[in-house]
Amino acid sequence: xxxxxxxxxxxxxxxxxxxxxxxxxxxxxxxxxxxxxxxxxxxxxxxxxxxxxxxxxxxxxxxxxxxxxxxxxxxxxxxxxxxxxxxxxxxxxxxxxxxxxxxxxxxxxxxxxxxxxxxxxxxxxxxxxxxxxxxxxxxxxxxxxxxxxxxxxxxxxxxxxxxxxxxxxxxxxxxxxxxxxxxxxxxxxxxxxxxxxxxxxxxxxxxxxxxxxxxxxxxxxxxxxxxxxxxxxxxxxxxxxxxxxxxxxxxxxxxxxxxxxxxxxxxxxxxxxxxxxxxxxxxxxxxxxxxxxxxxxxxxxxxxxxxxxxxxxxxxxxxxxxxxxxxxxxxxxxxxxxxxxxxxxxxxxxxxxxxxxxxxxxxxxxxxxxxxxxxxxxxxxxxxxxxxxxxxxxxxxxxxxx
Ligand code: CS2
Ligand code: MG
Numbered sequence: 001x002x003x004x005x006x007x008x009x010x011x012x013x014x015x016x017x018x019x020x021x022x023x024x025x026x027x028x029x030x031x032x033x034x035x036x037x038x039x040x041x042x043x044x045x046x047x048x049x050x051x052x053x054x055x056x057x058x059x060x061x062x063x064x065x066x067x068x069x070x071x072x073x074x075x076x077x078x079x080x081x082x083x084x085x086x087x088x089x090x091x092x093x094x095x096x097x098x099x100x101x102x103x104x105x106x107x108x109x110x111x112x113x114x115x116x117x118x119x120x121x122x123x124x125x126x127x128x129x130x131x132x133x134x135x136x137x138x139x140x141x142x143x144x145x146x147x148x149x150x151x152x153x154x155x156x157x158x159x160x161x162x163x164x165x166x167x168x169x170x171x172x173x174x175x176x177x178x179x180x181x182x183x184x185x186x187x188x189x190x191x192x193x194x195x196x197x198x199x200x201x202x203x204x205x206x207x208x209x210x211x212x213x214x215x216x217x218x219x220x221x222x223x224x225x226x227x228x229x230x231x232x233x234x235x236x237x238x239x240x241x242x243x244x245x246x247x248x249x250x251x252x253x254x255x256x257x258x259x260x261x262x263x264x265x266x267x268x269x270x271x272x273x274x275x276x277x278x279x280x281x282x283x284x285x286x287x288x289x290x291x292x293x294x295x296x297x298x299x300x301x302x303x304x305x306x307x308x309x310x311x312x313x314x315x316x317x318x319x320x321x322x323x324x325x326x327x328x329x330x331x332x333x334x335x336x337x338x339x340x341x342x343x344x345x346x347x348x349x350x351x352x353x354x355x356x357x358x359x360x361x362x363x364x365x366x367x368x369x370x371x372x373x374x375x376x377x378x379x380x381x382x383x384x385x386x387x388x389x390x391x392x393x394x395x396x397x398x399x400x401x402x
Contacts, residue, residue: 001024001025001026001028001059001060001061001096001100002024002025002057002058002059002060003022003023003024003055003056003057003058003059003060004023004024004025004056005022005023005056006020006021006022006023006047006052006055006056006092007020007021007052008020008021008034008044008047008048008052009021009374009376009379010040010041010044010384011350011379011380011382011383011384012382012383012384012385013344013346013347013349013350013378013379013382014169014315014343014344014345014346014347014382015169015171015315015316015344015347015387016035016037016040016171016384016385016387017033017035017040017318017347017350017351018033018034018035018036018040018043018044018047018084018088018318019031019032019033019034019035019088019318019320019374020032020033020034020047020088020089020092021092021374022055022060022089022092022093022096024060024096026100028096028099028100029092029095029096030060030091030092030093030094030095030096030097030099030369030370031091031092031095031320031370031372031373031374032087032088032089032090032091032092032093032095032291032320033087033088033091033286033287033317033318033320033321033324034047034084034085034087034088034287035084035287035316035317035318035321036080036081036084036288037170037171037316037389038171038387038388038389039080039081040384041384041386042081043081043084043085043088046081046082046085047085047088047089050074050085051070051085051086051089054069054070054073055089060093060096060097060100061093061096061097061100063090063093063094063097063292063293064293066089066090066093067086067089067090067290067291067293067294070085070086070089071086071290077266078265078266078268078269079265080263080265080288082265083265083266083288083289083290083294084265084287084288086290086291086294087286087287087288087289087290087291087294088287088291089291090290090291090292090293090294091286091287091291091292091320091321091324091370094108094291094292094293094324094369094370095369095370095372096369097369098368098369098370099368099369101368102368103368104327104364104365104366104367104368104369104371105292105324105327105364105369105370106326106327106328106330106331106364109292109296109327109328109331109332110331110332110333111331112330112331113330113331113332113333113335114330114335115361116330116358116361116362116363117325117326117329117330117335117338117361117362117363117364118144118145118337118338118360118361119143119145119313119337119338119339119340119357119360119361119362120143120145120146120147120206120208120233120337120338120339120340121138121141121143121145121146121147121340121341121342122146122147122149122160122168122341123135123137123138123146123147123148123149124148124149124150124160124161124162124168125150125151125161126150126151126161126164127150127151127153128150128192128193128196130150130151131148131149131150131193131197132196132197132200132201135148135197135200135201135205136200136201139201139205142357142358142359142360143205143360144205144206144359144360145205145206145207145208145233145337145360146205146206146207146208147160147207147208147209147210147236147339148193148194148197148207148208148209149161149209149210150189150193152182152185152186152189152190153185153189154182154185155180155181155182155185155186156179156180157179157180158179158181158186159179159210159212159214159392159402160210160212167344168315168341169315170316170389170390171316171387171388171389172387172388172390173385173386173387174387174388175388176388176389176390176391177388177390177391178390178391178392178393179390179391179392179393179402180392180393180394180395181214181392181393181394181395181400182394182395183214183215183219183394186214187215187219187222187223190209190223190226190227191223191226191227191230194207194209194227194230194232195229195230197230198229198230198231203231206233206337207230207231207232207233208232208233208234208235208236208259209227209232209234209235209236210236210237211223211235211236211237211238211239212236212237212401212402213237213239213240213241213263213401214392214400214401215238215239216239216246217238217239217246217247217248217249217250218249218253220235220238220239220249220250221249221250221252221253221254222253223235223238224238224250224253224254224255224256224258225253225254225256227254227256228254228255228256232256232257233257233337234256234257234258234259234280234281234310235256235257235258235259236258236259236260236283237259237260237262237283238250238258238260240401241260241261241263241264241269241270241273244270244271244272244273244276244278245272245278247260247273247276247278247279248276248278250278251277251278257280257281258278258279258280258281259279259280259281259282259283259310260273260279260281260282260283261273261279261281261282261283261284261312262283262284262285262288262312262314263288264282264283264284264288264289265284265288265289265290266289266290266294267294267297267298267301269284270282270284270298271301274301274302274305274307275305277305277306277307279307280306280307280308280336281307281308281309281310281336281337282298282299282302282307282308282309282310283310283311283312284298284311284312285311285312285313285317285321285325286311286321286324286325286328287317287318287320287321287324288312291324292324292327292328295311295328296328296332299328299332299334302334303333303334307334308334308335308336308337309328309329309332309334309335309336309337309338310336310337310338310339311325311328311329311338311339312339313325313338313339313340313341314339314341315341315342315343315344315347318343318347318351319343319347319348319351319353319355319372320351320370320372320374322340322343322353322355323353323354323355323364323365323370323371323372324370325338326338326355326362326363326364327364327370329362330363330364338362340357340362346382349375349378350374350375350378350379350382351372351373351374351375352372352373352375353365353371353372353373354366354367354371354372355371355372389402390402
């Protein structure tokens with residue numbers, strides 16, 4: 001089988017997505033996700049201008065050699081744009097492989113290791129009461145694990161909470177909006193959020209929380225300690241992880257499990273965190289970490305150190321990545337949990353798929369390959385519009401992590 005052509009689709013059904021389609025001389029094609037929230041056209045151009053010419057004529061079954069060629073051959077390696085582009089190629093090739101072998105991708109990753117993929121949903125609210133009502137709604141929908149985020153008294157807005165009556169979609173058209181942040185107000189408020197959540201819903205639901213890179217290690221240590229009575233499933237991105245050793249400080253003070261890695265692109269971004277067991281879950285996703293070929297290696301390395309997977313699964317990862325994550329999650333042995341932010345109707349219509357949700361678990365479906373399609377005609381009705389993630393400033397105006 002030979003690769004005969006490839007094209008990049010950029011569309012915006014509810015939000016921007018970058019999708020690679022690779023075609024072969026046997027009429028089988030594969031899809032890959034290259035979406036990088038706020039920098040979509042950088043990846044689209046990287047794939048179109050620098051990757052596709054090198055793919056034509058290659059054997060799509062050579063996923064390892066093509067991965068190494070695109071990673072080492074670029075010379076300038078790692079980084080979010082490069083690794084999202086490599087991921088798009090890798091996933092499209094695995095999709096082709098599964099279709100050619102007439103089997104779902106999970107069978108190429110070791111087969112089913114479990115009946116279903118445990119997922120967690122996002123619950124949020126402008127205040128504690130509203131957030132708890134949303135937790136209740138998701139419990140009624142069948143979720144057994146729920147991330148809880150709420151507005152912080154005194155702050156006009158905060159991470160993870162949509163504007164009143166809006167769907168949560170952090171990327172906004174036009175130039176980046178500017179958020180306001182106070183660590184002190186957040187640290188005073190968050191333990192109360194979980195005290196109330198446990199009081200109302202008891203212990204039988206997994207609770208998760210995302211600090212979104214905003215604390216210092218000792219602030220995260222304080223929060224982790226104060227959240228211990230509420231037995232969180234994880235406290236995510238407590239600090240910006242460029243300094244991996246920052247997690248040692250947190251680890252020394254609290255037993256609240258730690259998760260990080262959604263912004264990581266290769267194993268080297270988190271190697272020390274895993275090896276030192278400074279984290280419990282690695283959040284790297286198939287689209288941002290170079291596809292199945294690299295993420296399988298990350299999971300295998302993590303399995304040596306009791307670290308489990310907890311792949312990122314926000315709406316800015318397309319249904320192509322959601323499908324890939326479910327094939328990955330049902331197969332890898334050291335699976336932990338999978339994030340599931342449900343896409344909007346427009347997105348699901350443009351990306352028809354076979355995955356499904358039931359009673360807190362998701363299932364990849366049994367179609368050969370990924371089990372996702374791209375309706376190019378419908379996608380054309382949703383043209384790309386530049387959008388940015390917000391930026392964040394402390395109350396004194398200092399720029400900080402969003
Ligand atoms: C968040 C993401 O889902 C999460 O854990 O950190 O929603 C993140 O804010 C977005 O993916 C950024 O594009
Ligand atoms: Mg996160």
